[in-house]
Amino acid sequence: MSDEDEMIYRGRITFDVPVPLSEIEPETVERLSYGPVIPLYTDLGRALGGVRGAGDENGWAHSGVWFDVLRTLEAIARRHERALDADATFDSDERGRGRLVVDAGGRFHDCQEDEQPEWHRTRACRCFPARIDSPTLFAVADVTEDERITVRPMPAGPFTDYAVVCEDHGDVACPTTEREAVFRREAHIIEAHTAHPLPLGRTGAAQALPPAVLGQLQAAAGELRRGRSYAAPLAIRHRDAAREHARQAAAELRRLSPSDPTDTLLHLVAELLADTSPHA
Ligand SMILES: [Zn+2]
Ligand SMILES: [Zn+2]
Incomplete structure (x- = not known):
C-alpha cells in the first residue's frame, strides 16, 4: 500500500451470525456507516449482518480507508466470536485486481488474480508486514515497563495472534506476530502515555x-x-x-x-x- 493507492472492493462481507447493534460500540458502527461501504442490517435493523461495497459511484477510496473498514470488521468478529465470509473482489490502482480472502484465523487478504487463495488462507503469503524478513522492521531496542499495557497471545483458528490491550484505552492492536505487537505497544505508549520531554533550553x-x-x-x-x-x-x-x-x-x-x-x-x-x- 502506498499513499497514492486508490481502490475499491465490490461485493459483500458478512458475519456467520449477525451481531446485535446493542453489543457494538456506536463509534464502531459509525465507522462502517460512511465512506465506501454500506452496512447490511438484519433483524429489523437491530443487528449488523455485514457490509457491502458502495459500488463504482461511491466505493473508490484511499486504500487506508478500506483497510480501516476491514480491520474494524475483523475486530467485531474477534470480539463477538463470529466467522467472516467474503464474496468480494478488489480493484486497486497499484496492486491490480483479485479476490478478498478470509484466512483460517479470521483475517482479510487481497488475493491477486495470479495467486492461490490457499496461500492466503494458510498465511503462507507475505500480506502481513511482520512476516517480511527485515531486521529493522518493527525493531524496538527498549521495551518500556508499564503493566497497564499488555501483549497477550490469542488463539486465532490454527494461528496465534497477539492482542495489545491498554487498561486506559482498551484494544490497541492485534497483529499477527509478537514482534509487531511489542512495536505497536511502544507506539501506543509514545502516542497516548508519554508527557512531552523536559524542555532543554538555555537554562x-x-x-x-x-x-x-x-x-x-x-x-x-x-x-x-x-x-x-x-x-x-x-x-x-x-x-x-x-x-x-x-x-x-x-x-x-x-x-x-x-x-x-x-x-x-x-x-x-x-x-x-x-x-x-x-x-x-
Ligand atoms: Zn495473504
Ligand atoms: Zn493506553
Whole structure:
C-alpha cells in the first residue's frame, strides 16, 4: 500500500451470525456507516449482518480507508466470536485486481488474480508486514515497563495472534506476530502515555552541566523533537536514540565526578530523561 493507492472492493462481507447493534460500540458502527461501504442490517435493523461495497459511484477510496473498514470488521468478529465470509473482489490502482480472502484465523487478504487463495488462507503469503524478513522492521531496542499495557497471545483458528490491550484505552492492536505487537505497544505508549520531554533550553541547569553531558542531553532532546514529527510507530527509533544519548549523559556524569554531592542533582536530570517509565 502506498499513499497514492486508490481502490475499491465490490461485493459483500458478512458475519456467520449477525451481531446485535446493542453489543457494538456506536463509534464502531459509525465507522462502517460512511465512506465506501454500506452496512447490511438484519433483524429489523437491530443487528449488523455485514457490509457491502458502495459500488463504482461511491466505493473508490484511499486504500487506508478500506483497510480501516476491514480491520474494524475483523475486530467485531474477534470480539463477538463470529466467522467472516467474503464474496468480494478488489480493484486497486497499484496492486491490480483479485479476490478478498478470509484466512483460517479470521483475517482479510487481497488475493491477486495470479495467486492461490490457499496461500492466503494458510498465511503462507507475505500480506502481513511482520512476516517480511527485515531486521529493522518493527525493531524496538527498549521495551518500556508499564503493566497497564499488555501483549497477550490469542488463539486465532490454527494461528496465534497477539492482542495489545491498554487498561486506559482498551484494544490497541492485534497483529499477527509478537514482534509487531511489542512495536505497536511502544507506539501506543509514545502516542497516548508519554508527557512531552523536559524542555532543554538555555537554562541554569544547562549551563551548570559539563559540556560532554550537555551535548548528549541536547542530542537526546533533538531526537525527541524529530520523533514528534513522525507518527508514533516511526517515532520509536528516535526515542530509542534519545534514551541512548540520555544514558550516555548519565554515564558521563558518573565518570566526571562520582562523589560530588551537587552531582546528584545533575544526575537526576539525566536520569529523568533516561527513565524508561512513560511518565518521564
Ligand atoms: Zn495473504
Ligand atoms: Zn493506553
